[in-house]
Amino acid sequence: MSDFEADDNGSDTFPPADIATMALGLCSPVYIAGTDGVIRYSNKAFNDIFRRSDGHPLRRISPRLLSALRRSSAPIRQRESVEIDGRKRTLSGRHVKLAGHGGDTLVGVYDDQTIETELRAALGTVKERSDELLSTVSDWVWQTDTDWTIVHSVTRDIGTDIETCAELTGRSLFDIGQFRPASGRRPPTLRTRAPFRDVLFVLERPAGGERIYLLSGIPVFDAEAGGFQGFRGSGTDVTERLAAEERAGAYRLELEQALTELTATNARLDGALAQARDADRAKSLFLGMIGHELRTPLNAIIGFSEVMSDELFGPIGRPEYKDYAADVLQSGRHLLSIINDILDVVKLEAGEMMVQADRFDPSETISAGIRLLSLQAENKQISLDQDIAEDFPVLFADEQKLRQMIINLLSNAVKFTNKGGRVTISGHRSPQGEAVVTVTDNGIGIDSANIESLLQPFKQADDRLSRSFEGTGLGLPLTRSLIELHGGRLEIDSALGVGTTVRLVFPADRVDPT
Incomplete structure (x- = not known):
């Protein structure tokens, strides 16, 4: 480490011819160099201190010092720290450019200021300790x-x-x-x-x-x-301390009062929360019990109406009876679907729904969903298309739950798309390696302010829609819960009068890498 500055004090009048003789006789480190920076002469004191990494004496002065000497006509002072025999030494160098008959000569002489530096550091330590001691004196x-x-x-x-x-x-x-x-x-x-x-x-x-x-x-x-x-x-x-203690006492009293009120409020909230949990548990138990109780007779109704509609035991007489049986069958299946959704919601809220992961091709599951909803779409003259990318991957997931999610999304899309509309389901791999199933329609759309409410059970974007469109509002909440069971997410983009896009995003760890 070194610092140097021009020294405008003093003058050097001795002739260059006598420089070597004078320098080599000094005890202080001395060097004499040409304007090219090459050291021509140096005494033993200089060679003992300034050495190259290979142990040989220094042959050139530093480029920075050489540049400073070339620019300045006044002597330059330089402060430098070196380590000799494990001890840090502080040297003060005075460098000058002398004019001679054969050209300019650069001369540097160093003074060892290690003891002075150490004394200054010691005095600084003493002063610091004295200041610390004085700071402890009474007021x-x-x-x-x-x-x-x-x-x-x-x-x-x-x-x-x-x-x-x-x-x-x-x-x-x-x-x-x-x-x-x-x-x-x-x-x-x-x-x-x-x-x-x-x-x-x-x-x-x-x-x-x-x-x-x-x-x-x-x-x-x-x-x-x-x-x-x-x-x-x-x-x-202790004026400030006592004032602070008085303020702290007032604050402590306020805090104690607030803590008392907060404790009472927490007790009331805990009681309300316990009641809410009991009510929620009772609701889940009630829905589960009612669902199971309804499913048994409903399956019988569906079975008998299917037998009557298909006339398995012969004609049933008037054609109107056959149509009535078909209506009963359709209504029974619809009611059974609602009951199954309710039971699934109950299982999800109770944490009893599990993922049975298998390796399968989701494009076949998508095709099956298209076939299942094709008749419903055809009745409304809606175009139902699929677009599966070539890189759409194989999944490790629960195929039955994926089928349920696809049917829910396609059913919603067909339900809320007007006559002559279009519904498309597609599948692709994202740049992050995720598997994405997308259902897009050009139906009535959803106000962005209502999207979050759609993801709550038994909610619809607009209560007025419930009078025009059948359903319980369980499709999207159930679908989101099922995709989150797989570690994925549900994304919705929609605009009123434009349409809706819903994406099922399966994480990369659910994708077969082969």
């Missing part, structure tokens, strides 16, 4: 005579608005303030001759207001005669 050091008249006073700042501590001299301690009892400590009186410690003393300020100190004092007696001579003591300014 006020005082001495009184036998009548409590102040005869000596030293302070950093006692906040009395008195210009100098000397102005306290000659005034009684009892005149400039008053002692107050605190914490069982008895304050001193004019007749006190015993030591006292940490007694509150209120110093009255001439400009108004007061400062509060903790004073401690010990009696002083004549060493020879033993007569009482007064007190010596010190004081610590």
Whole structure:
């Protein structure tokens, strides 16, 4: 590490011809170099200190020093730190460019300032420790005579608005303030001759207001005669501390009151939460019980109506009866689907729904969903298409749950798409390696403000829609829960009057890498 600067003081008048003889005889490190930076002469002291990494003497001065010497006509001073025999040495170099008959010559002489540097560092440490010690001195050091008249006073700042501590001299301690009892400590009186410690003393300020100190004092007696001579003591300014303690006490009281209120509120909330959990549990149990109780007779109704509709045991007479049986069959299947959705929601809320993962091709599941919804789409003259990318991957997932998700999304898309509309289901692999199934329609669309409510069970985007479109509002919430069981996510983009796009995103760890 080195620093150098031009030195405009002094002059060098000795001729270059005598430089080598003078330099080599000095005890200080000296070098003589040409304007090319190559060292021509150097004494033993210089060679012992400045060496190359291979141990040989330095042959050139540094390019930075050479550049500085070329630019400056005045001597240059340089400070440099080197390590010699494991000890850090500080050298001060003085470098000059001398003119001679054969051209300019560069000369450098170094002084060892290690001891000076170490002394300065030691003095700095001593000063730092002294400052630390002084910072621990009491705010006020005082001495009184036998009548409590102040005869000596030293302070950093006692906040009395008195210009100098000397102005306290000659005034009684009892005149400039008053002692107050605190914490069982008895304050001193004019007749006190015993030591006292940490007694509150209120110093009255001439400009108004007061400062509060903790004073401690010990009696002083004549060493020879033993007569009482007064007190010596010190004081610590505790004005801010006491004010802070008072504020803290007020805050603590407020906090205790707030904590009491908060505890009572938490108790009420815990009771309400317990009631809500009990009600939710009762609701789930009720729905599960009703669902199972309804499914048994409903399956019988579906079975009998299917037999009657297909006339498995022969004609049933009038054609209207066959149509009625078909209507009963369709309504029964629809009701069974609703009951199954409700039971699935109950299982999901209870944490009983599990993923049975298998390796399968999801494009076949998509095709099956298309076939299942094709008749419903055909009745509304809706175009139902699929677009499966070539890189659409094989999945490790629950195929039955994927089928359920696809049917829910396609059913919603067909339901909320007007006559002559279009519904497309596609599959592709994202740049992040995820498998994405997308259902897009150009139906009535959803207001973005209502999308979140659609993901809550038994909710629809607009209650008025429930009068035009059948359904319980379980499709999207159930689908989101099922995709989240796979570690994936459900994404919805929609605009009123434009259409809706819903994406099922399976994470990369559900994708077969082959």
